[in-house]
Amino acid sequence: AALGDGFTLSGELPRVRDALRRHFSLADLQAYATEAARLDGLKKSCLGKLLAEARGRLVPLWAELHIPDDQARKRPAAWATHGIGEGADTSSNSAEKLEEKLEAVEAEEAALTQRKEASQRILSLLEKRSGVLGQRAAMLEAQAGGRDLSKMRAGELLKEEKLRTAIERDLPKMNKKLRELCAEWEGAHPGEPITYDGMTVVALV
Numbered sequence: 001a002a003l004g005d006g007f008t009l010s011g012e013l014p015r016v017r018d019a020l021r022r023h024f025s026l027a028d029l030q031a032y033a034t035e036a037a038r039l040d041g042l043k044k045s046c047l048g049k050l051l052a053e054a055r056g057r058l059v060p061l062w063a064e065l066h067i068p069d070d071q072a073r074k075r076p077a078a079w080a081t082h083g084i085g086e087g088a089d090t091s092s093n094s095a096e097k098l099e100e101k102l103e104a105v106e107a108e109e110a111a112l113t114q115r116k117e118a119s120q121r122i123l124s125l126l127e128k129r130s131g132v133l134g135q136r137a138a139m140l141e142a143q144a145g146g147r148d149l150s151k152m153r154a155g156e157l158l159k160e161e162k163l164r165t166a167i168e169r170d171l172p173k174m175n176k177k178l179r180e181l182c183a184e185w186e187g188a189h190p191g192e193p194i195t196y197d198g199m200t201v202v203a204l205v
Helices: 009-020 026-064 095-118 120-144 154-188
Strands: none
Touching: 026 095, 095 120, 120 154
């Protein structure tokens, strides 16, 4: 986003041409216009690459913050309207428009990075909770399969019993801690609830 200061020739060209016409030949002015167009094209090319790279950095941030893809693409149209990453269409934009979009994407990246750092404890506990829920689902599925307990080894039964006890003990503790952390978050960030896969954490637990 710092390229703009040195490359404002396209906007200044008409005024500069009028001022210089009295002192330079037509050939000089044509050469100047050609060089200005070249530099403007170079700026646009550089901005297009930077914008594609910045858009690409948003994707893992959305994933780490568990923002669903359909919600992520509804965020400010500065990047959503023309795709994300290397395949993004930048050909129809002026250099100035590309610069505006790059600044918007970089601002979103900074905001998401700050949000990730601030919510790390909540997200880490949510991922741990998700693992416990996955274990519980697998255990319930196995139980629903009509197993013959008489054919299970004692070690297997003991392992399952320990898992059941751990789930019954840990899951309520996790839910309670998550509610406490979310209350702290909402006190510090009013109007910005933490979400996980499209749902608020409070509703999830």
